[in-house]
Amino acid sequence: MLLHSVNLWNLAFYVFMVFMATLGLWDVFFGFEENKCSMSYMFEYPEYQKIELPKKLAKRYPAYELYLYGEGSYAEEHKILPLTGIPVLFLPGNAGSYKQVRSIGSIALRKAEDIDFKYHFDFFSVNFNEELVALYGGSLQKQTKFVHECIKTILKLYKGQEFAPKSVAIIGHSMGGLVARALLTLTNFKHDLINLLITQATPHVAPVMPLDRFITDFYMTVNNYWILNARQINLTTLSVAGGFRDYQVRSGLTFLPKLSHHTSALSVVSSAVPKTWVSTDHLSIVWCKQLQLTTVRAFFDLIDADTKQITQNSKKKLAVLTHHFIRHPSKHFEEKPAIISDLTGTSMWVPVKVSKWTYVAYNESEKIYFTFPLENHRKIYTHVYCQSTMLDTNSWIFGCINSTSMCQQGVDLSWKAELLPTIKSLTLRLQDYPFLSHLVVYVPSVHGTKFVVDCEFFKREARSLQLPVTHLFSFGLSSRKVVINTSGLYYNIELLNFGQIYQAFKINVVSKCSAVKEEITSIYKLHIPWSYEDSLTIAQVPSSTEISVKLHIAQPENDSHVALLKMYTSSDCKYEVTVKTSFSQILGQVVA
CATH class of the missing domain: 3.40.50.1820 (Alpha/Beta hydrolase fold, catalytic domain)
Structure with a gap:
């Protein structure tokens, strides 16, 4: 009787292990995103x-x-x-x-x-x-x-x-x-x-x-x-x-x-x-x-x-x-780019003193330079963030030295921008640029093209939130979340205690928007600072978006960086970010 009981336990154990391995293999072979590659074609034989x-x-x-x-x-x-x-x-x-x-x-x-x-x-x-x-x-x-x-x-x-x-x-x-x-x-x-x-x-x-x-x-x-x-x-x-x-x-x-x-x-x-x-x-x-x-x-x-x-x-x-x-600034490559740009010529100069600003450009007859004085903003804020939906390769944002209302030359900050699928964006820490008196955003004259430019000043602590990931053996039964109620354009969610290959999670981002009359896009970027393995998710908001979070390269022992979920958001929406362990993906990571 005892021998029979032992055999049953052994059988149950082997069946369980086969089930776990099968679940892991299923995740490896089928648990990934759809193929989003476009086919390349030949124009001649x-x-x-x-x-x-x-x-x-x-x-x-x-x-x-x-x-x-x-x-x-x-x-x-x-x-x-x-x-x-x-x-x-x-x-x-x-x-x-x-x-x-x-x-x-x-x-x-x-x-x-x-x-x-x-x-x-x-x-x-x-x-x-x-x-x-x-x-x-x-x-x-x-x-x-x-x-x-x-x-x-x-x-x-x-x-x-x-x-x-x-x-x-x-x-x-x-x-x-x-x-x-x-x-x-x-x-x-x-x-x-x-x-x-x-x-x-x-x-x-x-x-x-x-x-x-x-x-x-x-x-x-x-x-x-x-x-x-x-x-x-x-x-x-x-x-x-x-x-x-x-x-x-x-x-x-x-x-x-x-x-x-x-x-x-x-x-x-x-x-x-x-x-x-x-x-x-x-x-x-x-x-x-x-x-x-x-x-x-x-x-x-x-x-x-x-x-x-x-x-x-x-x-x-x-x-x-x-x-x-690695990082594309939405500019054509130049071996020795011109850092100082000439800002003279026929144009309008418009001062902007608010900390948050949006401009919708459509059929502009002349080019406009919007200037943001930095002296007072430095006393209150730590960073400035700007983004534009105009994805051309022209310079669009500059820094002026000792300027009053307009400047003859500006430092071309466009080289520090980052290209994303629907926007080009720039984040600057103000203390790194003490020599700049103004930030200048350039809007060219356009005909028939509509695009939006946004800028906002903020304190780092107001846009950085911490989200500890759930325990490995929580089996997805528990979750943790953060809620974004403020109307910012950019947030960093620090994913604490996440740095091992065998970890895997599902993050769900729920966006709720008010008075949305047209389609709004948000971008969620999983940024891994110790290796170039970032991934992007584009969401039309309001929506509920699920993001798989796992690693190709484990965090090195001497590396103190934290994995981030960078959120490029809409000021008309509120966001709720929830993380929970994905047991099937953990098995997939172990099997692979």
Whole structure:
């Protein structure tokens, strides 16, 4: 009888564990946001021109090939070598196709057409015969050596040209990104053959499935080399992760390992990339239109006007990637932006003395400068916040020095703004700008365009609220909440005690609005200060909006920052923010 009872308990335990694992797997495979990527299309028929390799090379690697991507007349023109553009090499990943280059290749071609081919990129792609290198790592070293030979072959195609390249940029998808990093470990490889490396959904830290010693040894060789030689590696590297939609490669694996002192390396999740703001699955990351547009814009900003190739200036490369992939100020990239702007000319100057101000611009016949004197506001408030729904790239906010009612020149503060899906915003701490006498908001003359500009001064403590997250084992039965009753435009909700991978929560934001005559948009941004993995939720208010809150990277031990829910709100609405533990998502985090 006792033995029978023990067996029943064992059975119940195993059934419970299987149920928990099933619940976690369901969350991993189905508990993510819908695919919000737009499909990228070709405007002409895509063609892949096979590049003839030296006979010895073709004999040594009979299964591998090199192709040049083209469309229509561009493809026809480039069948006659040599080439004249900027070389970019695409490396597919596990079971990947060389044809995956077509999305970014086509978008780059359209961009080149827009500027009358002043600059253009030649996109090459390697055919690895769709090898399953994530399951069997025996081919990884061979692929690496073949890519080395491909780079040398590509550069020979430009021989004799006035602006012949001396290096290539590489885009590596999944395991292709690891192969690109492995190039530096080859004894006869010259590091200056690569000027830029962008990896997409590449598991840099460790293999997803360490099934054989070839994979583990390959990872150990690559990562040890990059860690031990980090100070000597001058290769600007960007790793882009897909976020929670990519259940094949967890985003935590894509962050370049232990390279905090390697100043030329960036790691970011696609949901945090400006103008992208979406999570991608493992395959859609190569065709997601929003992300590929961002990548192509960055490529064109990386061009050196003198050499007509990608710049060799490491600081500029990092600045361009930061501009497009980390924080976009809603301005076109400038290597040396003009900080002082001329504010003279025919215009109206309108003083504003209130602490909260809104202006609706529509069919303005002349440009207007609204000036906010800062002397009295500094005595009462700590910060100023401004936002505009005009999403152009012109400067819109300035600071004046020793001005009375108008100023001849102003400090262009637009470079410190941040672009969001529906607004561009700027928050300034007043004590950081003691030399400014006025804040100036510029409203251009517009015809047929309606936009809204808002500014408000506030005390930091009035806009920062603390919300301790619920306990891990509360199972979603209890919750905590904060209520926002004031009519501000911007709030920070500090999510206390949140910093571990195994934590997961659901936040519900309920907005109640009064006298709303037209559609109002609020933005809720989950900001993780210790890694670039922010995510945005756009809500039409009044509404009830649910936000998943979980991490890709745990908070480092010596990091004292707090995760934030940044709320860009409407002054006509009140907000109630509730947090509770999501047990199914916790299981998903553990299983993944």
